[in-house]
Amino acid sequence: MNRHLISAADLSRDDALLILDTAEELARMSDRPIKKLPTLRGRTVVNLFFEDSTRTRISFEAAAKRLSADVINFSAKGSSVAKGESLKDTALTLEAMGADAVVIRHVASGAPHRLAGWIRGHVVNAGDGMHEHPTQALLDAFTIRRRLGLPPGAGATGAGRPTSRRGAGRGHAALDGVRVTIVGDVLHSRVARSNVALLNILGAEVTLVAPPTLLPIAVGGWPCEISYDLDAVLAKSDVIMMLRVQQERMRAAYFPSVREYSRRYGLDVGRMEALPEHAIVMHPGPMNRGVEIAAEVADSPRSTIVEQVANGVSVRMAVLYLLLGGAELPGEIR
Amino acid sequence: MTHAHPAGNGPADPRTSRASRSGDASDAGEVSAGLAGGKRVFEPAEIRRALTRIAHEILERTHGADDILLLGIPTRGVPLAERLAARAAEFEGRTVPWGALDVTMYRDDLRLRPARALGHTILPPEGIDGKTVVIVDDVLYSGRTVRAALDALTDLGRPRAVQLAVLVDRGHRELPIRADYVGKNLPTSQREMVRVLLAETDGEDAVLLGERRGALA
Numbered sequence: 001m002n003r004h005l006i007s008a009a010d011l012s013r014d015d016a017l018l019i020l021d022t023a024e025e026l027a028r029m030s031d032r033p034i035k036k037l038p039t040l041r042g043r044t045v046v047n048l049f050f051e052d053s054t055r056t057r058i059s060f061e062a063a064a065k066r067l068s069a070d071v072i073n074f075s076a077k078g079s080s081v082a083k084g085e086s087l088k089d090t091a092l093t094l095e096a097m098g099a100d101a102v103v104i105r106h107v108a109s110g111a112p113h114r115l116a117g118w119i120r121g122h123v124v125n126a127g128d129g130m131h132e133h134p135t136q137a138l139l140d141a142f143t144i145r146r147r148l149g150l151p152p153g154a155g156a157t158g159a160g161r162p163t164s165r166r167g168a169g170r171g172h173a174a175l176d177g178v179r180v181t182i183v184g185d186v187l188h189s190r191v192a193r194s195n196v197a198l199l200n201i202l203g204a205e206v207t208l209v210a211p212p213t214l215l216p217i218a219v220g221g222w223p224c225e226i227s228y229d230l231d232a233v234l235a236k237s238d239v240i241m242m243l244r245v246q247q248e249r250m251r252a253a254y255f256p257s258v259r260e261y262s263r264r265y266g267l268d269v270g271r272m273e274a275l276p277e278h279a280i281v282m283h284p285g286p287m288n289r290g291v292e293i294a295a296e297v298a299d300s301p302r303s304t305i306v307e308q309v310a311n312g313v314s315v316r317m318a319v320l321y322l323l324l325g326g327a328e329l330p331g332e333i334r
Numbered sequence: 335m336t337h338a339h340p341a342g343n344g345p346a347d348p349r350t351s352r353a354s355r356s357g358d359a360s361d362a363g364e365v366s367a368g369l370a371g372g373k374r375v376f377e378p379a380e381i382r383r384a385l386t387r388i389a390h391e392i393l394e395r396t397h398g399a400d401d402i403l404l405l406g407i408p409t410r411g412v413p414l415a416e417r418l419a420a421r422a423a424e425f426e427g428r429t430v431p432w433g434a435l436d437v438t439m440y441r442d443d444l445r446l447r448p449a450r451a452l453g454h455t456i457l458p459p460e461g462i463d464g465k466t467v468v469i470v471d472d473v474l475y476s477g478r479t480v481r482a483a484l485d486a487l488t489d490l491g492r493p494r495a496v497q498l499a500v501l502v503d504r505g506h507r508e509l510p511i512r513a514d515y516v517g518k519n520l521p522t523s524q525r526e527m528v529r530v531l532l533a534e535t536d537g538e539d540a541v542l543l544g545e546r547r548g549a550l551a
Protein backbone atom coordinates (compact mmCIF):
# COMPACT_ATOMS: atom_id res chain seq x y z
CA MET A 1 0.00 0.00 0.00
CA ASN A 2 1.06 3.56 -0.68
CA ARG A 3 1.12 6.08 2.16
CA HIS A 4 -1.85 7.90 0.69
CA LEU A 5 -4.95 6.98 -1.24
CA ILE A 6 -5.23 9.69 -3.87
CA SER A 7 -6.07 7.84 -7.04
CA ALA A 8 -7.56 4.43 -7.73
CA ALA A 9 -5.05 4.15 -10.55
CA ASP A 10 -2.22 4.11 -7.99
CA LEU A 11 -3.44 0.83 -6.53
CA SER A 12 -1.90 -2.45 -7.57
CA ARG A 13 -4.18 -5.43 -8.06
CA ASP A 14 -2.89 -6.90 -4.78
CA ASP A 15 -3.51 -3.62 -2.92
CA ALA A 16 -7.05 -3.43 -4.24
CA LEU A 17 -7.79 -7.04 -3.31
CA LEU A 18 -6.27 -6.56 0.14
CA ILE A 19 -8.62 -3.62 0.71
CA LEU A 20 -11.65 -5.58 -0.53
CA ASP A 21 -10.80 -8.67 1.54
CA THR A 22 -10.18 -6.56 4.64
CA ALA A 23 -13.50 -4.82 4.06
CA GLU A 24 -15.16 -8.22 3.78
CA GLU A 25 -13.94 -9.18 7.26
CA LEU A 26 -14.93 -5.80 8.67
CA ALA A 27 -18.40 -5.99 7.10
CA ARG A 28 -19.12 -9.08 9.17
CA MET A 29 -18.62 -6.95 12.24
CA SER A 30 -21.78 -4.98 11.57
CA ASP A 31 -23.98 -7.68 13.09
CA ARG A 32 -21.97 -7.88 16.28
CA PRO A 33 -23.35 -6.48 19.52
CA ILE A 34 -20.34 -4.16 19.87
CA LYS A 35 -19.56 -2.59 16.51
CA LYS A 36 -16.30 -1.06 17.56
CA LEU A 37 -12.69 -2.12 17.34
CA PRO A 38 -9.88 -0.63 19.43
CA THR A 39 -7.42 -0.60 16.54
CA LEU A 40 -6.99 3.13 15.91
CA ARG A 41 -7.32 4.28 19.51
CA GLY A 42 -5.44 7.53 20.01
CA ARG A 43 -5.22 8.32 16.30
CA THR A 44 -6.82 11.44 14.89
CA VAL A 45 -8.63 11.53 11.56
CA VAL A 46 -9.60 14.94 10.17
CA ASN A 47 -12.44 15.17 7.66
CA LEU A 48 -11.52 18.23 5.61
CA PHE A 49 -14.47 19.01 3.35
CA PHE A 50 -14.32 21.99 1.04
CA GLU A 51 -17.38 20.78 -0.85
CA ASP A 52 -20.73 19.78 0.56
CA SER A 53 -21.11 16.07 0.97
CA THR A 54 -23.13 14.62 3.77
CA ARG A 55 -23.04 10.98 2.79
CA THR A 56 -19.32 10.68 2.15
CA ARG A 57 -18.42 12.63 5.27
CA ILE A 58 -20.63 10.62 7.61
CA SER A 59 -19.44 7.43 5.98
CA PHE A 60 -15.80 8.31 6.73
CA GLU A 61 -16.82 9.52 10.18
CA ALA A 62 -18.60 6.26 10.99
CA ALA A 63 -15.65 4.25 9.65
CA ALA A 64 -13.09 6.13 11.76
CA LYS A 65 -15.26 5.96 14.88
CA ARG A 66 -15.81 2.22 14.54
CA LEU A 67 -12.04 1.86 14.62
CA SER A 68 -11.90 4.07 17.76
CA ALA A 69 -10.09 6.96 16.08
CA ASP A 70 -10.83 10.51 17.15
CA VAL A 71 -12.62 12.38 14.39
CA ILE A 72 -12.47 16.10 13.73
CA ASN A 73 -14.84 17.47 11.10
CA PHE A 74 -13.68 20.54 9.32
CA SER A 75 -16.00 22.01 6.76
CA ALA A 76 -15.07 25.00 4.72
CA LYS A 77 -18.32 26.85 5.33
CA GLY A 78 -18.10 29.13 8.31
CA SER A 79 -14.44 28.30 8.89
CA SER A 80 -11.27 30.23 8.34
CA VAL A 81 -11.39 29.09 4.72
CA ALA A 82 -14.40 31.35 4.25
CA LYS A 83 -12.18 34.11 5.59
CA GLY A 84 -9.64 33.47 2.86
CA GLU A 85 -7.19 30.97 4.36
CA SER A 86 -5.23 29.02 1.77
CA LEU A 87 -5.23 25.23 1.54
CA LYS A 88 -1.63 25.16 2.63
CA ASP A 89 -2.25 27.21 5.76
CA THR A 90 -5.21 25.01 6.61
CA ALA A 91 -3.00 21.96 6.11
CA LEU A 92 -0.33 23.32 8.42
CA THR A 93 -2.97 24.02 11.06
CA LEU A 94 -4.15 20.43 10.87
CA GLU A 95 -0.58 19.23 11.03
CA ALA A 96 -0.04 21.26 14.19
CA MET A 97 -3.13 19.65 15.70
CA GLY A 98 -1.58 16.24 15.16
CA ALA A 99 -3.78 14.82 12.42
CA ASP A 100 -2.68 11.27 11.62
CA ALA A 101 -4.87 11.19 8.54
CA VAL A 102 -6.71 13.81 6.53
CA VAL A 103 -9.73 12.85 4.47
CA ILE A 104 -10.11 15.64 1.94
CA ARG A 105 -12.82 16.64 -0.49
CA HIS A 106 -12.09 19.64 -2.64
CA VAL A 107 -13.53 21.31 -5.73
CA ALA A 108 -10.09 21.48 -7.34
CA SER A 109 -8.68 18.38 -9.01
CA GLY A 110 -5.28 17.65 -7.53
CA ALA A 111 -5.87 19.26 -4.11
CA PRO A 112 -5.25 15.95 -2.23
CA HIS A 113 -1.99 15.50 -4.11
CA ARG A 114 -0.81 18.96 -3.07
CA LEU A 115 -1.93 18.33 0.49
CA ALA A 116 0.11 15.12 0.64
CA GLY A 117 3.22 17.14 -0.04
CA TRP A 118 2.61 19.46 2.89
CA ILE A 119 1.70 17.22 5.81
CA ARG A 120 3.20 14.18 7.50
CA GLY A 121 -0.14 12.40 7.96
CA HIS A 122 -1.83 10.12 5.47
CA VAL A 123 -4.10 11.69 2.86
CA VAL A 124 -7.27 10.02 1.66
CA ASN A 125 -8.99 11.53 -1.37
CA ALA A 126 -12.72 11.76 -0.77
CA GLY A 127 -13.33 13.37 -4.16
CA ASP A 128 -11.35 16.09 -5.89
CA GLY A 129 -13.05 18.13 -8.58
CA MET A 130 -13.54 16.11 -11.74
CA HIS A 131 -10.54 13.89 -11.01
CA GLU A 132 -11.07 10.92 -8.69
CA HIS A 133 -13.07 9.44 -5.85
CA PRO A 134 -11.18 6.23 -5.09
CA THR A 135 -13.15 5.00 -2.06
CA GLN A 136 -16.36 5.18 -4.11
CA ALA A 137 -14.77 2.96 -6.75
CA LEU A 138 -13.60 0.55 -4.04
CA LEU A 139 -17.05 0.31 -2.50
CA ASP A 140 -18.57 -0.21 -5.94
CA ALA A 141 -16.13 -3.04 -6.67
CA PHE A 142 -16.89 -4.49 -3.23
CA THR A 143 -20.63 -4.33 -3.92
CA ILE A 144 -20.23 -5.96 -7.34
CA ARG A 145 -18.15 -8.77 -5.87
CA ARG A 146 -20.68 -9.43 -3.13
CA ARG A 147 -23.79 -9.19 -5.27
CA LEU A 148 -22.53 -11.28 -8.14
CA GLY A 149 -21.46 -13.93 -5.63
CA LEU A 150 -17.79 -13.84 -6.46
CA PRO A 151 -15.95 -15.41 -3.55
CA PRO A 152 -13.80 -13.15 -1.42
CA GLY A 153 -10.23 -13.99 -0.48
CA ALA A 154 -8.62 -17.39 -0.33
CA GLY A 155 -9.96 -17.89 3.17
CA ALA A 156 -13.59 -18.34 2.27
CA THR A 157 -13.57 -21.79 0.80
CA GLY A 158 -16.84 -23.16 1.99
CA ALA A 159 -18.78 -22.25 5.11
CA GLY A 160 -18.01 -24.07 8.33
CA ARG A 161 -14.56 -24.94 7.15
CA PRO A 162 -12.39 -21.95 7.76
CA THR A 163 -9.17 -22.67 6.01
CA SER A 164 -6.32 -20.34 6.48
CA ARG A 165 -5.32 -17.44 4.37
CA ARG A 166 -1.79 -17.79 3.21
CA GLY A 167 -0.16 -14.71 1.85
CA ALA A 168 -1.81 -11.69 0.40
CA GLY A 169 -2.39 -11.61 -3.32
CA ARG A 170 -2.78 -15.30 -3.96
CA GLY A 171 -6.05 -16.96 -4.81
CA HIS A 172 -8.27 -13.91 -4.35
CA ALA A 173 -11.25 -13.47 -6.63
CA ALA A 174 -11.14 -10.25 -8.58
CA LEU A 175 -13.70 -9.10 -11.14
CA ASP A 176 -12.17 -10.82 -14.14
CA GLY A 177 -14.53 -10.81 -17.10
CA VAL A 178 -17.37 -8.99 -15.32
CA ARG A 179 -19.02 -6.60 -17.82
CA VAL A 180 -19.71 -3.21 -16.28
CA THR A 181 -21.56 -0.48 -18.15
CA ILE A 182 -21.25 3.06 -16.80
CA VAL A 183 -23.90 5.41 -18.11
CA GLY A 184 -24.24 9.16 -18.06
CA ASP A 185 -22.27 12.24 -17.24
CA VAL A 186 -18.74 10.79 -17.51
CA LEU A 187 -17.25 14.21 -18.24
CA HIS A 188 -17.96 15.64 -14.79
CA SER A 189 -17.74 12.37 -12.92
CA ARG A 190 -14.80 11.55 -10.68
CA VAL A 191 -16.70 8.39 -9.77
CA ALA A 192 -16.52 7.23 -13.39
CA ARG A 193 -12.80 8.00 -13.63
CA SER A 194 -11.96 6.09 -10.45
CA ASN A 195 -14.23 3.22 -11.43
CA VAL A 196 -12.74 2.82 -14.89
CA ALA A 197 -9.25 2.69 -13.37
CA LEU A 198 -10.08 0.30 -10.54
CA LEU A 199 -12.39 -2.00 -12.49
CA ASN A 200 -9.69 -2.30 -15.13
CA ILE A 201 -7.11 -3.19 -12.46
CA LEU A 202 -9.48 -5.86 -11.17
CA GLY A 203 -10.01 -7.33 -14.64
CA ALA A 204 -13.54 -6.16 -15.41
CA GLU A 205 -14.57 -5.05 -18.91
CA VAL A 206 -15.93 -1.51 -18.78
CA THR A 207 -18.15 0.19 -21.34
CA LEU A 208 -18.97 3.88 -21.05
CA VAL A 209 -22.27 5.07 -22.47
CA ALA A 210 -22.93 8.80 -22.76
CA PRO A 211 -23.81 11.50 -25.20
CA PRO A 212 -20.64 12.63 -27.00
CA THR A 213 -20.84 15.99 -25.22
CA LEU A 214 -20.56 14.32 -21.82
CA LEU A 215 -17.42 12.31 -22.58
CA PRO A 216 -13.97 13.78 -21.86
CA ILE A 217 -11.79 14.53 -24.87
CA ALA A 218 -9.08 12.07 -23.86
CA VAL A 219 -11.50 9.20 -23.24
CA GLY A 220 -10.05 7.33 -26.22
CA GLY A 221 -7.00 6.54 -24.09
CA TRP A 222 -8.98 5.06 -21.22
CA PRO A 223 -8.99 1.29 -20.78
CA CYS A 224 -12.63 0.87 -21.75
CA GLU A 225 -15.11 0.69 -24.64
CA ILE A 226 -17.28 3.65 -25.64
CA SER A 227 -20.86 3.49 -26.86
CA TYR A 228 -23.49 6.11 -27.59
CA ASP A 229 -26.38 3.66 -27.61
CA LEU A 230 -27.59 2.40 -24.25
CA ASP A 231 -30.07 -0.11 -25.67
CA ALA A 232 -27.32 -1.82 -27.64
CA VAL A 233 -25.25 -2.69 -24.55
CA LEU A 234 -27.96 -3.61 -22.02
CA ALA A 235 -28.06 -7.30 -22.90
CA LYS A 236 -24.33 -7.69 -22.40
CA SER A 237 -24.03 -5.99 -19.00
CA ASP A 238 -23.58 -7.78 -15.68
CA VAL A 239 -23.56 -4.45 -13.89
CA ILE A 240 -25.08 -1.16 -14.94
CA MET A 241 -23.93 1.91 -13.10
CA MET A 242 -25.97 5.08 -13.55
CA LEU A 243 -24.18 8.38 -12.96
CA ARG A 244 -25.86 11.47 -11.64
CA VAL A 245 -26.42 14.31 -14.07
CA GLN A 246 -24.35 16.94 -12.29
CA GLN A 247 -26.33 20.05 -13.08
CA GLU A 248 -24.27 22.06 -10.61
CA ARG A 249 -21.08 21.48 -12.60
CA MET A 250 -22.68 22.16 -15.99
CA ARG A 251 -22.01 25.63 -17.24
CA ALA A 252 -23.08 24.94 -20.80
CA ALA A 253 -25.81 23.06 -22.62
CA TYR A 254 -24.60 19.48 -22.92
CA PHE A 255 -27.90 18.05 -24.08
CA PRO A 256 -31.08 19.60 -25.50
CA SER A 257 -33.34 18.89 -22.52
CA VAL A 258 -33.55 16.77 -19.40
CA ARG A 259 -36.45 14.91 -20.94
CA GLU A 260 -34.49 14.00 -24.03
CA TYR A 261 -31.50 12.92 -21.93
CA SER A 262 -33.76 10.77 -19.82
CA ARG A 263 -35.32 9.15 -22.89
CA ARG A 264 -32.00 8.24 -24.46
CA TYR A 265 -29.80 7.58 -21.44
CA GLY A 266 -32.12 7.07 -18.46
CA LEU A 267 -32.68 3.61 -16.98
CA ASP A 268 -36.40 2.91 -16.96
CA VAL A 269 -38.30 -0.30 -16.30
CA GLY A 270 -38.27 -1.35 -19.95
CA ARG A 271 -34.51 -1.05 -20.13
CA MET A 272 -34.07 -2.84 -16.81
CA GLU A 273 -36.02 -5.77 -18.23
CA ALA A 274 -33.61 -5.93 -21.16
CA LEU A 275 -30.73 -6.60 -18.75
CA PRO A 276 -29.63 -10.18 -18.11
CA GLU A 277 -31.41 -11.95 -15.22
CA HIS A 278 -28.49 -11.63 -12.78
CA ALA A 279 -27.52 -8.04 -13.61
CA ILE A 280 -27.45 -5.42 -10.87
CA VAL A 281 -28.20 -1.70 -10.99
CA MET A 282 -25.88 0.71 -9.19
CA HIS A 283 -25.89 4.42 -8.52
CA PRO A 284 -23.33 6.33 -6.44
CA GLY A 285 -26.02 8.69 -5.13
CA PRO A 286 -27.52 11.16 -4.67
CA MET A 287 -30.04 10.18 -7.35
CA ASN A 288 -32.08 12.38 -9.63
CA ARG A 289 -35.12 10.12 -9.76
CA GLY A 290 -36.84 10.42 -13.11
CA VAL A 291 -33.73 11.77 -14.83
CA GLU A 292 -30.98 9.14 -15.03
CA ILE A 293 -32.92 6.46 -13.16
CA ALA A 294 -36.64 5.76 -12.81
CA ALA A 295 -38.03 5.45 -9.29
CA GLU A 296 -39.27 1.89 -9.93
CA VAL A 297 -35.74 0.86 -10.96
CA ALA A 298 -34.10 2.57 -7.98
CA ASP A 299 -36.45 0.73 -5.61
CA SER A 300 -36.28 -2.65 -7.36
CA PRO A 301 -34.52 -5.66 -5.80
CA ARG A 302 -31.82 -5.38 -8.45
CA SER A 303 -30.78 -1.99 -7.20
CA THR A 304 -27.79 -1.98 -4.82
CA ILE A 305 -28.09 1.68 -3.92
CA VAL A 306 -28.77 1.21 -0.21
CA GLU A 307 -26.19 -1.59 0.06
CA GLN A 308 -23.59 0.68 -1.49
CA VAL A 309 -24.00 3.04 1.46
CA ALA A 310 -23.48 0.28 4.04
CA ASN A 311 -20.56 -1.15 2.09
CA GLY A 312 -19.01 2.31 1.98
CA VAL A 313 -18.43 2.23 5.73
CA SER A 314 -16.74 -1.19 5.59
CA VAL A 315 -14.51 -0.20 2.70
CA ARG A 316 -13.50 3.07 4.35
CA MET A 317 -12.72 1.22 7.56
CA ALA A 318 -10.47 -1.08 5.57
CA VAL A 319 -8.69 1.87 3.96
CA LEU A 320 -8.16 3.67 7.27
CA TYR A 321 -6.98 0.48 8.95
CA LEU A 322 -4.52 -0.38 6.20
CA LEU A 323 -3.13 3.18 6.05
CA LEU A 324 -3.06 3.91 9.79
CA GLY A 325 -3.19 0.57 11.56
CA GLY A 326 0.41 -0.48 11.19
CA ALA A 327 3.88 0.90 11.37
CA GLU A 328 5.62 2.53 8.51
CA LEU A 329 8.96 0.90 8.05
CA PRO A 330 11.51 3.22 6.47
CA GLY A 331 11.57 1.28 3.21
CA GLU A 332 7.81 1.53 2.87
CA ILE A 333 7.45 5.25 2.52
CA ARG A 334 6.81 6.23 -1.02
CA MET B 335 2.04 -16.32 7.02
CA THR B 336 4.50 -16.78 9.76
CA HIS B 337 3.86 -18.91 12.61
CA ALA B 338 7.30 -18.88 13.77
CA HIS B 339 7.68 -17.30 17.10
CA PRO B 340 10.95 -15.56 16.75
CA ALA B 341 12.63 -14.71 19.92
CA GLY B 342 13.27 -11.04 20.20
CA ASN B 343 15.13 -8.31 21.89
CA GLY B 344 11.92 -7.14 23.49
CA PRO B 345 8.70 -5.86 22.08
CA ALA B 346 10.11 -2.48 21.19
CA ASP B 347 11.86 -3.87 18.16
CA PRO B 348 9.42 -4.12 15.26
CA ARG B 349 11.43 -6.79 13.53
CA THR B 350 11.08 -9.18 16.37
CA SER B 351 7.41 -8.83 17.21
CA ARG B 352 6.11 -12.32 17.27
CA ALA B 353 3.22 -14.25 16.03
CA SER B 354 1.91 -12.22 13.23
CA ARG B 355 -1.29 -14.06 12.62
CA SER B 356 -2.19 -12.90 9.24
CA GLY B 357 -1.32 -13.38 5.64
CA ASP B 358 1.99 -11.91 4.82
CA ALA B 359 3.77 -13.81 2.14
CA SER B 360 7.10 -12.17 2.73
CA ASP B 361 7.12 -13.34 6.31
CA ALA B 362 6.74 -16.94 5.38
CA GLY B 363 9.88 -16.70 3.35
CA GLU B 364 11.76 -15.13 6.19
CA VAL B 365 10.62 -17.77 8.54
CA SER B 366 11.66 -20.71 6.45
CA ALA B 367 14.99 -19.03 5.90
CA GLY B 368 15.26 -18.42 9.62
CA LEU B 369 14.49 -22.02 10.42
CA ALA B 370 16.64 -23.72 7.86
CA GLY B 371 17.84 -26.89 9.49
CA GLY B 372 15.33 -26.63 12.36
CA LYS B 373 15.16 -29.69 14.58
CA ARG B 374 11.95 -31.72 14.64
CA VAL B 375 10.85 -31.89 18.23
CA PHE B 376 7.34 -33.26 17.72
CA GLU B 377 6.45 -35.98 15.22
CA PRO B 378 3.00 -36.43 13.64
CA ALA B 379 2.13 -39.34 15.95
CA GLU B 380 3.02 -37.27 19.02
CA ILE B 381 0.89 -34.38 17.82
CA ARG B 382 -2.00 -36.80 17.31
CA ARG B 383 -1.62 -38.28 20.80
CA ALA B 384 -1.29 -34.85 22.40
CA LEU B 385 -4.50 -33.64 20.73
CA THR B 386 -6.33 -36.81 21.77
CA ARG B 387 -5.22 -36.25 25.38
CA ILE B 388 -6.22 -32.57 25.30
CA ALA B 389 -9.65 -33.50 23.91
CA HIS B 390 -10.12 -35.96 26.81
CA GLU B 391 -8.94 -33.35 29.31
CA ILE B 392 -11.36 -30.76 27.95
CA LEU B 393 -14.24 -33.24 28.24
CA GLU B 394 -13.20 -34.19 31.75
CA ARG B 395 -12.68 -30.63 32.98
CA THR B 396 -15.94 -29.38 31.47
CA HIS B 397 -17.97 -32.43 32.57
CA GLY B 398 -18.82 -33.70 29.12
CA ALA B 399 -18.40 -30.48 27.22
CA ASP B 400 -21.96 -29.15 27.51
CA ASP B 401 -22.02 -25.67 26.06
CA ILE B 402 -18.40 -25.54 25.08
CA LEU B 403 -17.10 -23.75 22.02
CA LEU B 404 -13.60 -24.26 20.65
CA LEU B 405 -12.25 -21.10 19.04
CA GLY B 406 -9.02 -21.35 17.09
CA ILE B 407 -6.83 -18.32 16.53
CA PRO B 408 -5.83 -18.01 12.86
CA THR B 409 -3.82 -19.33 11.25
CA ARG B 410 -2.86 -22.60 12.88
CA GLY B 411 -5.13 -22.47 15.89
CA VAL B 412 -8.10 -22.98 13.58
CA PRO B 413 -7.26 -26.46 12.24
CA LEU B 414 -6.24 -27.43 15.79
CA ALA B 415 -9.66 -26.36 17.10
CA GLU B 416 -11.32 -28.32 14.32
CA ARG B 417 -9.30 -31.45 15.17
CA LEU B 418 -10.03 -31.16 18.88
CA ALA B 419 -13.74 -30.71 18.15
CA ALA B 420 -13.72 -33.76 15.90
CA ARG B 421 -12.06 -35.90 18.58
CA ALA B 422 -14.31 -34.67 21.37
CA ALA B 423 -17.33 -35.34 19.14
CA GLU B 424 -16.08 -38.85 18.50
CA PHE B 425 -15.64 -39.61 22.21
CA GLU B 426 -18.99 -38.14 23.24
CA GLY B 427 -21.03 -39.16 20.19
CA ARG B 428 -22.37 -35.70 19.45
CA THR B 429 -21.13 -32.61 17.66
CA VAL B 430 -18.90 -30.16 19.45
CA PRO B 431 -19.00 -26.61 18.03
CA TRP B 432 -15.83 -24.88 16.91
CA GLY B 433 -14.97 -21.66 15.16
CA ALA B 434 -12.28 -19.09 14.52
CA LEU B 435 -11.38 -15.90 16.33
CA ASP B 436 -9.19 -13.38 14.54
CA VAL B 437 -7.43 -11.10 17.00
CA THR B 438 -5.44 -8.90 14.60
CA MET B 439 -7.40 -5.73 15.37
CA TYR B 440 -6.82 -6.22 19.11
CA ARG B 441 -3.06 -6.81 19.06
CA ASP B 442 -0.80 -4.51 21.05
CA ASP B 443 2.00 -4.66 18.50
CA LEU B 444 0.07 -3.37 15.48
CA ARG B 445 2.09 -0.21 15.32
CA LEU B 446 5.35 -2.12 15.29
CA ARG B 447 4.75 -3.63 11.86
CA PRO B 448 3.01 -2.68 8.63
CA ALA B 449 -0.74 -3.22 8.66
CA ARG B 450 -1.56 -6.85 8.11
CA ALA B 451 -4.37 -8.68 6.42
CA LEU B 452 -7.18 -9.88 8.67
CA GLY B 453 -8.07 -13.48 9.34
CA HIS B 454 -11.57 -14.88 9.54
CA THR B 455 -13.72 -14.81 12.61
CA ILE B 456 -16.33 -17.56 12.47
CA LEU B 457 -18.80 -17.94 15.31
CA PRO B 458 -21.87 -20.15 15.69
CA PRO B 459 -25.10 -18.24 15.01
CA GLU B 460 -26.12 -18.39 18.67
CA GLY B 461 -22.98 -16.47 19.68
CA ILE B 462 -20.74 -17.03 22.66
CA ASP B 463 -22.94 -15.85 25.55
CA GLY B 464 -23.01 -18.35 28.40
CA LYS B 465 -20.60 -20.76 26.69
CA THR B 466 -17.37 -22.16 27.99
CA VAL B 467 -15.01 -20.89 25.34
CA VAL B 468 -11.75 -22.75 24.83
CA ILE B 469 -9.24 -20.61 22.95
CA VAL B 470 -6.98 -22.82 20.83
CA ASP B 471 -3.59 -21.78 19.48
CA ASP B 472 -0.46 -23.51 18.27
CA VAL B 473 2.28 -21.86 20.35
CA LEU B 474 2.04 -20.03 23.65
CA TYR B 475 4.95 -17.62 24.04
CA SER B 476 4.63 -14.06 25.35
CA GLY B 477 0.90 -14.40 26.05
CA ARG B 478 0.12 -11.25 24.09
CA THR B 479 -1.97 -13.03 21.48
CA VAL B 480 -4.09 -14.57 24.21
CA ARG B 481 -4.55 -11.16 25.83
CA ALA B 482 -5.77 -9.84 22.48
CA ALA B 483 -8.13 -12.83 22.21
CA LEU B 484 -9.60 -12.09 25.64
CA ASP B 485 -10.29 -8.51 24.56
CA ALA B 486 -11.86 -9.69 21.31
CA LEU B 487 -14.13 -12.07 23.22
CA THR B 488 -15.32 -9.24 25.46
CA ASP B 489 -16.58 -7.41 22.38
CA LEU B 490 -18.37 -10.49 21.07
CA GLY B 491 -20.37 -11.38 24.16
CA ARG B 492 -20.06 -12.75 27.66
CA PRO B 493 -18.82 -16.33 27.87
CA ARG B 494 -19.42 -18.21 31.14
CA ALA B 495 -15.74 -19.13 31.30
CA VAL B 496 -12.69 -18.93 29.05
CA GLN B 497 -9.98 -21.57 28.92
CA LEU B 498 -6.83 -21.92 26.83
CA ALA B 499 -5.47 -24.91 24.94
CA VAL B 500 -2.11 -24.82 23.14
CA LEU B 501 -0.10 -27.41 21.27
CA VAL B 502 3.25 -26.07 22.45
CA ASP B 503 4.10 -23.93 25.47
CA ARG B 504 7.57 -22.52 24.96
CA GLY B 505 7.73 -20.29 28.04
CA HIS B 506 8.95 -16.68 28.26
CA ARG B 507 5.61 -15.20 29.24
CA GLU B 508 5.35 -11.43 29.33
CA LEU B 509 1.84 -11.36 30.84
CA PRO B 510 0.15 -13.25 33.67
CA ILE B 511 -1.41 -15.87 31.40
CA ARG B 512 -1.20 -19.67 31.54
CA ALA B 513 -2.68 -22.47 29.49
CA ASP B 514 -5.28 -24.91 30.84
CA TYR B 515 -4.35 -27.62 28.33
CA VAL B 516 -0.83 -28.05 26.95
CA GLY B 517 0.29 -30.51 24.29
CA LYS B 518 3.96 -30.22 25.07
CA ASN B 519 6.09 -28.01 27.27
CA LEU B 520 9.09 -27.07 25.21
CA PRO B 521 11.91 -25.29 27.05
CA THR B 522 13.43 -22.80 24.64
CA SER B 523 15.85 -19.93 24.68
CA GLN B 524 14.70 -16.52 23.51
CA ARG B 525 17.02 -16.84 20.54
CA GLU B 526 15.24 -19.91 19.24
CA MET B 527 12.19 -20.08 17.02
CA VAL B 528 9.37 -22.59 17.27
CA ARG B 529 7.34 -23.35 14.20
CA VAL B 530 4.28 -25.55 14.07
CA LEU B 531 3.41 -27.18 10.77
CA LEU B 532 -0.03 -28.68 10.22
CA ALA B 533 -1.28 -30.80 7.37
CA GLU B 534 -4.15 -28.38 6.67
CA THR B 535 -1.88 -25.38 6.21
CA ASP B 536 1.57 -26.77 5.49
CA GLY B 537 1.04 -30.24 4.07
CA GLU B 538 2.51 -32.08 7.07
CA ASP B 539 2.36 -32.22 10.85
CA ALA B 540 5.51 -31.27 12.75
CA VAL B 541 6.93 -28.92 15.33
CA LEU B 542 10.31 -27.46 14.44
CA LEU B 543 12.77 -25.84 16.81
CA GLY B 544 15.59 -23.87 15.29
CA GLU B 545 18.14 -21.23 15.92
CA ARG B 546 17.14 -17.98 14.35
CA ARG B 547 19.53 -17.28 11.50
CA GLY B 548 20.39 -13.63 11.16
CA ALA B 549 17.95 -10.83 11.74
CA LEU B 550 14.40 -11.28 10.54
CA ALA B 551 14.43 -8.05 8.61
